[in-house]
Amino acid sequence: MMQEPLLAVEGLRTHFSTEHGIVKAVDGVDFTIERGGILGMVGESGSGKSVTGLSILRLLESRNATIAGGRVLFDGEDLLTKSAKEMREIRGRRISMVFQNAMTALDPFFRVGDQLVELIRLHQRVDRRTARAKALEALELVRIPEPGRRLSSYPHQLSGGQRQRVIIALALACGPDLLIADEPTTALDATVQKQIIDLLLEVNRELGTAILMITHDFGVVAHTCRTVAVMYAGRIVEAGDVRRVLETPEHPYTLGLMRAVPRVKSGGRRRSDRLHQISGSPPVRMADAEGCAFAPRCPEAVQRCSTAEPPRIGFDAGHSVLCHQRLPITEAGRVSA
Ligand SMILES: Nc1ncnc2c1ncn2[C@@H]1O[C@H](COP(=O)(O)OP(=O)(O)O)[C@@H](O)[C@H]1O
Ligand SMILES: [Mg+2]
Known part of the structure; x- marks a missing residue:
């Protein structure tokens, strides 16, 4: 029996009005996350990953930003139809987000414990003592050494990695079903990055918290997710099983990104897996x-690529690409399901 997904984003469109015209930052995005699942979302800077995350939580609507279409079904209910009050109750309690550049999420003037207690009491009707016990649990959950002592620390007394753990503790303190982790490790050095990613995996395994893992690092995706969505100019240009997409990428954009990922030789040291900047204009739509947004940079582009909308081509096992230049293979080998 098919269970309803925890999150189903359907045809999401988020537009910004700028002095140069309307920017389609998210331009018809579809994906689902199962309960307890992890979806990796990768793409160069400016491809619309953060705007997708912020749109789910309705944190963008303002003078120049509009959710122009789509549905965000969370537990079967469309968040785009919720009132501001209802959204406040959902944020932090049922869906949390670790924001990109999250270091600003901690208030430098308040002790870690007080920030946790305040957040917990905002969402749960509990007394201070219970909230304090829950704050301690949250610090234990994120494996902060000496959590009891850390409750009375100020953010500046913590290392970068510990601060990020506190930020994750804040995000998890109310036991959300979904965590949107927007580049949760970018400001950290490589060893700490790995620890934070492993922590998120433990949280996923132990608490069943589903994660939307936003990153520009294919290494993180390979290590954490079963499913990946590759974004370009506000669209998911390729999606599918991580192993499949990493081993046999089909979209010319993904191919370009993969070519830039250094191969890990056996016994050799893993170098940075960061996306390399493909030459050409940034992915603003x-x-x-008209046509495919990647066409101006695409080595395989033909004329129709710059005039006609690319179709979504499906392969087997949920693997799909948005491209004029691919045909589903239905004979031997890969079979479209
Ligand atoms: N407040 C804004 N006003 C206008 N354009 C914006 C705003 N915020 C984001 N954008 C544009 O939306 C696009 C997607 O941005 P973003 O989601 O932050 O990318 P990513 O997280 O993938 O790096 C970019 O082209 C960016 O310039
Ligand atoms: Mg971003």
Whole structure:
């Protein structure tokens, strides 16, 4: 029996009005996350990953930002139809987000414990003592050494890695079903990055918290997710099983990104898996743009790529690409399901 997914994003569109016109930052995005699942979302800077995360939580609507279409079904209910009050109750309690550049999420003037207690009491009707016990549990959960002592620390007394753990503790303190982790390790050095990613995996395994893992690092995706969505200019241009996509990428953009990932030789040291900057214009999509957004940078582009919308081509096992230049293979080998 098919269980309803925890999150189903359908045709999401988020537009910014700028002095140059309408920017389609998210331009028809579809994906689902199962209960306890992890979806990796990768793409260069500016491809619309953060805007996707912020749109799910309705944190963008303002003078120049509009959710122009789609549905965000969380537990079967469309968040785009919720009132501001209802959204406040969902944020932090049922869906949390670790923001990109999260270091600013901690208030430098308040002790770690007080920040946790305040957040817990905002969402749960508990007395201070219970909230304090829950704050301690949250610090234990994120494996902060000497959690009891750390409750009375100020953020500046912690290392970068510990601060990120506190930020994750804040995100998890109310036991959300979904965590949106937006580049949760970028500001950290490599060893600490790995520890934080492993922590998120433990949380996923132990508490069943589903994760939308936003990253520009294919290494993180390979290590954490079963499913990946590759974003470009506000669209998911390729999606599927991580192993499949990493081993046999189909979209010319993903191919370009993969070529830039250094191979890990056996016994050799793993070097950085960061996405390399493919030459050409940044992936901004204006409202009057036609054809495939990647066409100007695509080594395989033909004429129709810059004039006609690319179709979504499905392969087997949920693997799909948005491209004019791919045909589903239905004979021997890969079979479309
Ligand atoms: N407040 C804003 N006003 C106008 N454009 C914006 C705003 N925020 C983001 N954008 C644009 O939306 C696009 C997607 O941004 P973002 O989601 O932050 O990318 P990513 O997280 O993948 O690096 C970019 O082209 C960016 O310039
Ligand atoms: Mg971002």
